Amino acid sequence: MSGTTASEAPAAPPAGTLFVDEATGVDAAGVDATSQATPFKTAAFALYSGGEAASIFVKKDEGYEAISASALKKAKKGAEGIAKKIKTAEEQRVKKEKEEASKLEEAKKIQIVEDAALPAAKKIKIRDAAATRGTRVRLSGWVHRLRTQKGLAFLVLRDGTGYLQCVLAGDLANAYSTVSLTLESTVTVSGVVSALPEGKSAPGNHELAVDYYEVVGLAPGGDEAVSNKVQEGADPNLLLDMRHLVLRGETMSNIFKVRAALLRAFRKTYAELGLLEVTPPCMVQTQVEGGSTLFSLKYYGEDAFLTQSSQLYLETVLPSLGDVFCVQESFRAEKSHTRRHLSEYTHVEAELAFLTFEDLLTHIETLFVRTVEHTLADPEIAAIVEQLHPGFVAPKLPFRRMAYVDALDWLNAHGIPNEEGEPFKFGDDIAEAAERKMTDTINEPILLNRFPLEIKSFYMKRCADDPRVTESVDLLIPNVGEICGGSMRIYDLDELLAGYKREGIDPAPYYWFTDQRRYGTCPHGGYGLGTERILAWLCDRFTVRDCSLYPRFTGRCKP
Numbered sequence: 001m002s003g004t005t006a007s008e009a010p011a012a013p014p015a016g017t018l019f020v021d022e023a024t025g026v027d028a029a030g031v032d033a034t035s036q037a038t039p040f041k042t043a044a045f046a047l048y049s050g051g052e053a054a055s056i057f058v059k060k061d062e063g064y065e066a067i068s069a070s071a072l073k074k075a076k077k078g079a080e081g082i083a084k085k086i087k088t089a090e091e092q093r094v095k096k097e098k099e100e101a102s103k104l105e106e107a108k109k110i111q112i113v114e115d116a117a118l119p120a121a122k123k124i125k126i127r128d129a130a131a132t133r134g135t136r137v138r139l140s141g142w143v144h145r146l147r148t149q150k151g152l153a154f155l156v157l158r159d160g161t162g163y164l165q166c167v168l169a170g171d172l173a174n175a176y177s178t179v180s181l182t183l184e185s186t187v188t189v190s191g192v193v194s195a196l197p198e199g200k201s202a203p204g205n206h207e208l209a210v211d212y213y214e215v216v217g218l219a220p221g222g223d224e225a226v227s228n229k230v231q232e233g234a235d236p237n238l239l240l241d242m243r244h245l246v247l248r249g250e251t252m253s254n255i256f257k258v259r260a261a262l263l264r265a266f267r268k269t270y271a272e273l274g275l276l277e278v279t280p281p282c283m284v285q286t287q288v289e290g291g292s293t294l295f296s297l298k299y300y301g302e303d304a305f306l307t308q309s310s311q312l313y314l315e316t317v318l319p320s321l322g323d324v325f326c327v328q329e330s331f332r333a334e335k336s337h338t339r340r341h342l343s344e345y346t347h348v349e350a351e352l353a354f355l356t357f358e359d360l361l362t363h364i365e366t367l368f369v370r371t372v373e374h375t376l377a378d379p380e381i382a383a384i385v386e387q388l389h390p391g392f393v394a395p396k397l398p399f400r401r402m403a404y405v406d407a408l409d410w411l412n413a414h415g416i417p418n419e420e421g422e423p424f425k426f427g428d429d430i431a432e433a434a435e436r437k438m439t440d441t442i443n444e445p446i447l448l449n450r451f452p453l454e455i456k457s458f459y460m461k462r463c464a465d466d467p468r469v470t471e472s473v474d475l476l477i478p479n480v481g482e483i484c485g486g487s488m489r490i491y492d493l494d495e496l497l498a499g500y501k502r503e504g505i506d507p508a509p510y511y512w513f514t515d516q517r518r519y520g521t522c523p524h525g526g527y528g529l530g531t532e533r534i535l536a537w538l539c540d541r542f543t544v545r546d547c548s549l550y551p552r553f554t555g556r557c558k559p
Helices: 043-050 071-107 236-241 250-273 312-315 357-376 379-388 404-413 432-442 493-503 510-520 531-539
Strands: 018-020 057-061 063-066 136-151 154-160 163-169 185-194 205-215 295-299 302-306 322-329 344-353 398-401 446-449 466-470 471-477 481-488 524-530
Touching: 018 043, 043 057, 043 071, 057 071, 136 163, 154 185, 154 236, 163 185, 250 312, 250 322, 250 344, 250 357, 250 379, 250 531, 312 322, 312 344, 312 510, 312 524, 344 357, 357 379, 357 446, 357 471, 357 524, 379 531, 398 404, 404 432, 404 446, 432 446, 432 471, 432 481, 466 531, 471 531, 481 531, 493 510, 524 531
Parallel strands: 018 057, 163 205, 398 446
Antiparallel strands: 057 063, 136 154, 136 185, 154 163, 185 205, 295 302, 322 344, 344 524, 446 471, 471 481, 481 524
C-alpha cells in the first residue's frame, strides 16, 4: 500500500526554501518563491534563481515535498540552460546597444545640405500634391506615421489638408535627425511628387522623393511619446483630458472635416431659401427654455445668463431683415449624462415671417434634405461619410408627419410605457428612450407635432382647432432621436402676456420682445437644430461628445 503514514510525514521546509508549483507558479525575476502563495513554475528556474545550495520543495497532491534526487538532477541541467540563454541574451543586448551607438555616431557625421543646383521648390499644401506632380515642391507638416527599412525612411506627413508619403534614401535616411525622428514631430521637406508604380499604395496614390528636409520641432519619444499619451481603448476621461492630442487622429479629424462641410451646406441652403445670417448675443438677461437650465453670471454687477437660444433676438429682426438664421453657441445647465446632451453646443436657428404651420414643417424638411445633399456633394466629404458610416442613405422628401396624440397611440399599441411604467396619457412628456424606440422602429425621419401646451414653452402658439395643443414640432431621426425643435410663435399681444403669467415670468425684462407684438405683429415661426446631433447621425457616432471640438458637459470644462 502506497502513501505516507503519520510517522513518515514529510519534514517541514527549512527557512529560505523555494517553492515550485507547475500548475500555478510563475517563472519571473522578482517573484518571491519563498512563500507558498507565490511559487515558481519550474524547479529549473528555482535552482537558477537560488543557486545550487537552494532548498526546493515541489507541489504534490498531498502538499509540498522536497524535490527528489532525479528531479534535482534534471533541474540542474535546466538551470544551466536558463543561465546560458540569459547570458546569450545579455551579450546580444550589449552588442545591439554598441551597434546602435556606433550607428548614431556615424549618423551624427552626416550633414544634410540642400543642393544649390536643384531648381527652386514651390511652396504647397498637401492638397496641391496631385496638381504639382513632376515639379520640385516644398511643404511642411506633422509626422503622422514613420517607418524605416534598409537605408530607407518612409514618412507620412499630415498638414490638415491631406496626407502624403515622403521617402528618404541614402544619407537623408541615415542622418541622425532621421534616426531620432518621432511621431508628431514637424518637418519641412523638399522634393518631387510622382505617381506610385502599379501595385503600390499610399495616400493620394503618389509619394514625394525627398531631396532635402529640416526638422522644425522634434516631439518627445520614450515614455512621453504621443503613442503612450493617447492609446486606443483608453479610459474616456483620460482621452478627454488629452483631447488636444486625440484631435490629431484620422477619425476625429475626419469628423470635423464633415462638420465644416455641414455648416457650409447649411449656409448654402439658407442662401437658396432666402434667409439672411445674423449674429445674436451670447450674454442675455432673459430665458427661453426655462430657468432651471440657465448658466448665471455677473455682468458689470448685473445678473446675466449664457443664452439657451437666440430665438427671441432673431424675432426682433424679422421686420428689418426678413427671414433670418444664425449659427451660434447655446448653453444649457442640464445635469444630464446621456450620449446626446452637451452643456455647450452649436445651435443653428432660424425665424421666418408670414407663414403657416404647414409652411414651417415643409421648410424644416426641405432645409434638412438639401443640407445633407450639399454636404455629400463634395466627393471628399462623401468618401469620409461612407468610411465612418458605411451604407449611409440620405433622407428623401416628404417626411412622415405624426401628431403627439398619434404617437401616444403608437407607443401604447407597442407596449412602450411612460416614465412611471404606465400607458401613456395625454399630457405626458415622451421621454428620450420611448421616443428613440419609436423612431428607430419606424426607421424614417418623423416630424412629431402638436404637443400639449403644458409641456411646451410660453411663446408657442395654440392650435386653432384644439387649444390644448400647440403648433410645435420636433424632428426625429433614427439612431439619434430629436435633432430639431420648433414652433409657430404667439403673435397676439394679449395671448403672449397670458403666456408670461402662466409660466410665472416677469414681463418687464422682455419689453423688447413684447414690442414685436405692438409694432406690427405678424404670423411667424422658427426652430433650432443641434449641429452635434446631426453630425453624430451623419458620421455614425455613439455620442455627440465625439462631434464637439472640446465637449462641455456636467463636470467637464477642460482642457
